[in-house]
Structures are given as C-alpha cells and as structure tokens.
Amino acid sequence: MFSDQELVKMTLKGKKDSFEDLVNRYSRKVYSLALRMLRAPLDAEDVTQEAFLRAYRSLDTYNPDYPFINWLLKIASNLCIDRVRKDQNVSFTDTDDELTLLPQSTYKDPETATLGKENLTELLGALYSLPAKYQLIILLRYLEGLKYEEIATILEEPVGTVKTRLHRARKLLKDRYYNKEEGEMHG
Amino acid sequence: MVDCESIRSKLDEYVDGTLPPLEYREVKAHLIQCDSCNKEAEELFLITESIENMLVDPPELLNKRILAKIAQDNKWRKRRYQRLVKWTAATILIAGIVYFLPRQIPVDTTGGNVAIHSRGKNVIIDGNTLHGDLTVVGGDVYVEGEIKGNVTSIDGQVSAMVDGEGFWEKCLTVIKEIWRGFTGGDSI
Ligand SMILES: [Zn+2]
Numbered sequence: 001m002f003s004d005q006e007l008v009k010m011t012l013k014g015k016k017d018s019f020e021d022l023v024n025r026y027s028r029k030v031y032s033l034a035l036r037m038l039r040a041p042l043d044a045e046d047v048t049q050e051a052f053l054r055a056y057r058s059l060d061t062y063n064p065d066y067p068f069i070n071w072l073l074k075i076a077s078n079l080c081i082d083r084v085r086k087d088q089n090v091s092f093t094d095t096d097d098e099l100t101l102l103p104q105s106t107y108k109d110p111e112t113a114t115l116g117k118e119n120l121t122e123l124l125g126a127l128y129s130l131p132a133k134y135q136l137i138i139l140l141r142y143l144e145g146l147k148y149e150e151i152a153t154i155l156e157e158p159v160g161t162v163k164t165r166l167h168r169a170r171k172l173l174k175d176r177y178y179n180k181e182e183g184e185m186h187g
Numbered sequence: 188m189v190d191c192e193s194i195r196s197k198l199d200e201y202v203d204g205t206l207p208p209l210e211y212r213e214v215k216a217h218l219i220q221c222d223s224c225n226k227e228a229e230e231l232f233l234i235t236e237s238i239e240n241m242l243v244d245p246p247e248l249l250n251k252r253i254l255a256k257i258a259q260d261n262k263w264r265k266r267r268y269q270r271l272v273k274w275t276a277a278t279i280l281i282a283g284i285v286y287f288l289p290r291q292i293p294v295d296t297t298g299g300n301v302a303i304h305s306r307g308k309n310v311i312i313d314g315n316t317l318h319g320d321l322t323v324v325g326g327d328v329y330v331e332g333e334i335k336g337n338v339t340s341i342d343g344q345v346s347a348m349v350d351g352e353g354f355w356e357k358c359l360t361v362i363k364e365i366w367r368g369f370t371g372g373d374s375i
Contacts, residue, residue, distance in 0.1 A: 019257065023250050031245035045249055052253045053260060123237055141203070142238035148205070167199050174230055 004068035012059055019059075023052055026069050029144060030076045036139050037080040038087075039128060047083060051076040066153065073144060074154040077136055084132040126177040134169035141166055189217055194224050202231045280362055300336065 002010070002021065010018035030051050034044035054075050055062070062071050127135055140151045148166070152159045194217045200206045201214045218225045299319035320336035321328070327343040338345050 016258075020250075020254055023253050027245050027250050027253065028242060031249065032242045035243060036241060041246070045246060045252075048245065048249060049253050049256055053256055056257050057260070120237060120241075123234065124241075127238070138238060142235045143241055145239070163199075170199060170231065170234070174234055177234060178230065 005064045008059060008062060008064065008068060011056075019056060022068065026072055027052070029069060030072060032143060033073060033076055033139055034080055036124075036127070036143060037132070037135060038083060043083065047076060047079045050079055054079075067150075069144075070146065070150050070154060073140065073146075077140070077154060081132055081136065123173075123177050126173055129176055130169060130172055134165070134172060137162065137166050138169050138173060189213060191217075191221060191224055194218075194221070195227065198224070198228050198231060202228065202235055276366065280365060283365075284362070 002018070004022065004025070007018040007022050011022070027048060031044055031048045034047040034051075035041060038044050038047065051072060055072055062068065127138065130138070137151060137155070140146050140154060141148075146154070148159050148162050151166075152162045155162065157165075194214055197206060197210060197214050201211065206214065218228055300322075301317060301319060302322040302324075304324045317334045318336065320339070321334055322339045322341070323343060324341045325343065328338060328340045328345045
C-alpha cells in the first residue's frame with residue numbers, strides 16, 4: 001500500500017495507475033462534500049470530476065507536507081463555492097425552493113444515524129438554508145473530520161476566524177433545525 | 188461552582204473533542220448537574236454526529252468517468268503540445284526570415300557610379316548590370332547581378348550570390364533544414 005505522497009510522485013513520473021489509486025481512495029469524500037454543498041447529484045459529479053482533473057493538471061504544485069486529501073478538498077471547496085455563487089444568481093431565492101431540492105433519494109440512511117431519516121432530511125434542509133461559507137465550514141469539520149488548523153489552511157484564514165465562523169455556523173444550524181421542529185409541533 | 192455561560196462557551200470544543208483534559212473534565216462534571224447545558228450539548232452532539240454520517244458513496248461509474256476524462260485530457264494535452272511546438276517553430280522561422288531578410292533598396296543602375304547610404308538596410312544588386320562603381324555606407328551588399336566597376340561597402344560586407352543560386356533559394360533551403368530539425372521530418 002503506497003502513501004498518498006508516493007502515489008503523487010509516481011504519477012508525476014508518468015505512472016498512470018497511481019493516480020487511479022488516489023481517485024479510488026478519495027472520490028467518496030470529494031463527492032460527499034460536493035453533494036452536500038450543491039444538493040444536485042449531477043452537479044456533485046461534475047464538481048468531483050473537475051476537482052480531480054484540476055488536481056491532476058496541477059499535481060506538480062502540490063506540497064507533500066500537507067495531506068493530499070486536504071489539498072483536494074481545497075480545490076473542491078473552491079469549485080463548490082464558485083458554483084453556489086453562480087447558481088444563486090439564477091435560483092435559490094426562496095427557502096421553500098431549497099427544500100424541494102433535497103437529494104432525498106440519493107443519501108443513504110446510515111445505520112449508525114442518531115437521527116431518523118425524516119429528521120436527517122430536516123437537518124439537511126437546515127444546513128442548506130445556511131450561507132454557503134457556513135455550510136462549507138460545517139462540512140469540512142464534521143463530514144470530512146478536519147481539524148481547525150487544517151480548515152484554516154484550506155480556507156486560507158487564521159485559526160481564530162475558523163473557530164468563530166464554526167461557532168456561528170453551528171449555532172445557526174442548531175437554531176434553524178430545532179426551531180423548525182418546534183414550529184411544526186406547534187403548527 | 189462554574190457558571191453556565193463559561194460552560195456554554197466551551198461546548199463547541201467539548202463536542203469537537205479539542206478541549207484540554209482539565210477543562211474537559213470541568214465541562215463534563217457540569218453537564219451532569221445542569222439539565223439546560225446538558226440539553227445544549229446533546230443537541231450539538233446529535234447534529235454533528237448526524238453530519239458525520241452524511242458521507243455518501245458516489246455513483247458506481249464516477250471513478251471510471253474521472254479517469255476517462257483525465258486520459259482524454261492527457262491526449263488533448265499531448266496534441267496541444269505538438270501543435271504548440273509547430274507554431275513556435277513556425278514563428279521562430281518567420282521571425283528569422285524577417286530578421287535576416289536583406290531589406291532591399293532599389294538601385295538605379297542606369298547611371299554611372301552609385302553611392303548609397305543604406306541606413307542599416309542591405310543592398311541587393313539583382314539581375315541588372317551596374318556600369319559604374321558602387322559605394323554603400325552602413326549596410327551589407329549582396330551582388331546578384333553584374334557590376335562593372337568597384338564595389339565598396341563601408342561598415343558592411345559584400346557577398347556574391349554564387350553557384351547561380353538566388354538569395355530566395357538559399358533562404359528556402361535553410362528554412363527546410365530548420366523545419367526538419369524541429370518537426371523530425373514533417374513537411375510544412
Ligand atoms: Zn449549565
């Protein structure tokens with residue numbers, strides 16, 4: 001089993017199969033981030049493809065001191081944010097519209113889920129209602145399991161900013177999720 | 188007794204598992220006694236753990252599609268590279284031709300002696316015959332025709348077009364030679 005860094009080196013030396021290993025290793029993480037940011041499975045596929053292609057093209061600029069997946073997620077994050085911004089001009093003006101765009105059929109009901117499928121859908125709805133940069137930081141922290149310092153590197157922000165933003169994002173997410181639930185109970 | 192507010196400010200890092208051990212124990216001890224902070228922490232745990240479980244498997248063929256796209260990109264890049272080499276070669280050639288091209292100054296061959304200040308340009312005496320002397324200041328002289336008198340070039344050189352090969356034929360031979368070197372046998 002080669003390390004990511006070894007696979008990158010081998011790819012740069014012209015061994016094509018090495019990059020294939022990296023794709024197999026990380027497409028799940030990249031795709032999941034893209035799907036949770038963009039909601040539409042086709043968009044998520046697009047961004048995943050593009051992220052790997054860009055990584056491949058600029059592989060010689062990758063700094064092996066950092067984990068490969070973090071570099072890949074940085075590329076993917078930027079692509080997602082770009083796309084969200086573009087889409088915002090076209091649609092997503094109404095929060096109700098966003099809920100209809102949930103990828104309900106595409107997410108797997110995890111066995112270990114602490115929330116039922118219905119609640120998970122609502123949590124996703126709450127997540128999607130957040131500003132894109134809040135969504136991204138939540139996903140980088142919890143979906144991808146990155147440390148504050150790693151997120152700071154990806155977002156090119158100080159660790160303090162990451163902590164503050166993460167705190168706000170989490171609070172907003174929690175409020176929206178639980179308020180929605182309460183609202184439904186009352187109405 | 189620690190107050191709820193200071194505990195709340197540490198809940199994020201408590202949930203994230205990044206609190207130092209001492210503070211971690213402090214928060215944990217508070218949560219056992221305080222229902223409202225405990226509820227807050229549980230909500231946070233529930234949300235963050237749920238998001239952790241939102242990883243999804245990509246569509247089955249996605250990896251193959253990614254690799255196909257990269258392979259395509261490779262081919263395209265190779266072709267683009269080859270095109271780039273050809274265009275570069277062509278550009279260098281044209282620049283070379285323009286640079287070495289004797290910028291011709293018309294010489295009136297009907298009179299007797301001719302003196303020209305060529306201002307850096309080269310002077311070509313083509314097929315005609317010049318009956319008198321030719322004096323050129325500041326440029327090379329290519330003699331393709333016939334000069335009965337003396338040829339003098341001040342600050343320049345005098346070259347004769349020998350072997351009946353004209354200037355353009357010579358250029359073309361050189362161009363073909365360079366092109367072969369660049370493209371490895373391709374013709375223009
Ligand atoms: Zn309390």
